[in-house]
Amino acid sequence: MLSIIRTMWSVFLHTFHRRVTIQYPEQKAYLAPRYRGRIILSRDPDGGERCVACHLCAIACPVDCIALQATEDENERRYPEFFRINFSRCIFCGYCEDACPTYAIQLTPDFEMSEYNRQNLVYEKEDLLIDGPGKYPGYNYWRVSGVSIGGKGKGEAENELPPVELRRLTP
C-alpha cells in the first residue's frame, strides 16, 4: 500500500521535470556529420558522372533497393543508362557506399523524405545526381583508373596522366 502511494508520488513529481521531447520540425536534433541518410550520385571534378555502372552497389544492397542498367558512351566508357533507388525500401545501411569503387554513390545527412504517394519515393538518376564531387573533392576516377577507351590507349585520353611504368623502379 505504501509502495503504491510512493510510486504515485514519484510519478506525480514528474510534473515538474523537463520534457525530453524534441519539437521536431521547429527544433532539430543534432545530426553527426557522417550520419547516413538519403543516397546521392556524385560527379567528378570535370562534371562527368562518376558511376561506371559496375553493379557492385546493387549487389551489396541487403534490401535490393538499387536497380541500374549499364551502357557505354562513344568513348567506350561505361555509365548507367538508368539508375533507380527505391527509398521506400532503403534502410540507409551505407553498404553501397562501401562497395562503390569510384566514390560515385554517397550517403548524405538528409533524411526528411516524407511523401504522400509511395511512388514518389522511387528516385531516378536525375533525382539522385548532384552537381559536385561530394565527400571526395579531388578524385577523378577516369584519370587514375588506367582503363583504355575506344581509339586511345592507356594515358592517351584527354587530361589523362601517362601510366606508371611498373617494370622500372626509377620514376
Added chain:
Amino acid sequence: MTSPYPFASIFGILIVALSLSAALIWVERRLLALWQDRYGPNRAGPFGLLQVLADMIKIFAKEDWIPPFADKAVFVIAPAIIMVTVLLSFAVLPIAPGIIVADLNIGLLFFLGMSSLGVYSIVLAGWSSGNKYSLLGGLRAAAQMMSYEVFMGMSLMGVVLLAGSFNLTTIVEAQSKLWFVIPQFLGFILFLIAGVAEARRLPFDLPEAEAELVAGFHSEYSGMKFGMFFVGEYLGITLISAMIAVLFFGGWMGPWLPPIVWFFIKVFAFLCFFILLRASLPRLRFDQLMSLGWKVMFPLALANLVVTGAIVTVFK
C-alpha cells in the same frame, strides 16, 4: 422533487457530461504525457485542443464493420447499453442547488443499479463478438464487476448511515459541517478502489487488457460503436469522480466560489487522480484482483459498515 427548469437541466447536464468526457481524451493524453516527460497532442489547434475534434472526425469516418461471425442484434445493442446506463446515472447527480434532473429519494441506489446494469454492455459485447479474446474479456468483466459491486455498495452504506438518507442532495447537505471523507475515510478508500474497478480503468482494466487479450471485449468493434465504448468509459470516470465529490467531499460545498465551480473543481481533481493512477500503476493479475476484492476489500467494507452503525447508534 425535480428542479425548477427540468429541460434546461437535462440538456445542460447532457451536453456538459458529453463534452467533458470528449475533452477528457485530450486531458488524459496530455496528462499522461506530462507524467512521462513528453508533450502529448499539441499540434491541432492551441495546445492541441482540436485533437478532440480530429479524433471525432476520424472515428465517424471509420468503417463501421460487423463481423460475420458476430451475433448481430446483441452486437449492436451492447455499446448502446453502456451509454444509456451511464447517462441515466447522471440524472440523479446534484451538481449545484437546483441543478439536478431527478432528485430521487433513492438516488444512491439508482446509481448503484445503473452501474450494475452497465456490466451487461461489456459482457454482451464480449459474447456477441464471437471471438475468443472478446469472450475472455467479457467473462473477466462479469466476474470483476460482480465482485467489486458488492463492496462498492457496502462502502457507501456508512455514508448513508451518517446522512440518514439515500437522497444525494440530502447527503450533500449533511456534509455542510464536515465532509464525509474524514469520518468515512476507509469507506472513501474502498469506494475509490471499487470505482476504478467499475470504470474498468487501470490498474483494473482486466476486461480489455490489450497486452494479453488484444483489446478484450471491444476487439471486434470499429467506427462509432467503438467510439461509444470509448466515450462510455470516459463518462464512467466522470461519473465516478462526481460521485466521490458528492458522497465524500461535500459536492458543491465550498467557500467564496459559486457552488457549481466548486463541484467542477472537485470532479476535475478526481479525474486527474484517475489519470495519475493510470500513469503510475501496473495492471493486476486476475486472481490477485479477485482475491483482493473478496478477501481484503469485502471484509473491510463490512467492518466499516458495522463500526459506523455501532457509533451512529451509540451517539444518537
Added chain:
Amino acid sequence: MTMFLQSAFYVAAVIAIISTAMAITRTVAVHALLYLVVSLLAIGVVFYAMGAPLLAALEVIIYAGAIVVLFLFVVMMLNLGGEARQSERQWLSGKSWVGPIILSAILLAEVIYLIVRAQPAGGIGAMVGPREVGLALYGPYLIGVELASMLLLGAVVGASHLGRSAPGRTGAGT
C-alpha cells in the same frame, strides 16, 4: 402524477409479460437472458409505480444487475453452439407445450379469481420508503430475516469449502 404512474404501471406490466414470454421461447440462451433482464427491469418499474422505490432499486441491483449476470456468466462459460440451438428448438415444439399450458391456465384462473374478488388495498403511488422496509424487516419479519441469513451463511461457507483448491495443487487462488 398518479395518472402518469398508473399508465407507467400498465405499460411496464405489459412489457414484463411480453418479455417473459420471449425469454421462454428463445432458442439462443443469451437472447433469453436478455429478455429476462428486460422483464426484471419492467417489474422494477412496476414496483416503483406501486410506490415501492426501494424495492424497485433492489430489483434492479440484485436481480437484473447481479443474478442474471451470473446466469450469463455460466452460459458464456458453457459456450453453447448450434447443437444446443437445435435441441432447444426440438423442446419448444408440439406436445411439450401441453403440460405447462394447462398448469399456467390454472394459475391464471386463480389470479383472475383473486383480482375480481379482492378489494383494491391502498392506492397506487403511496410511498414505501427505505425506513418502512427496514422497520418491517427487523420488526414483524425478524425471524424470517434471521433464518434467511443463516441459510445464506451456510451457503457461503459451503461454497468457499467447495471452491478452495486442494492441497498441493497450484494455480487458481492465492
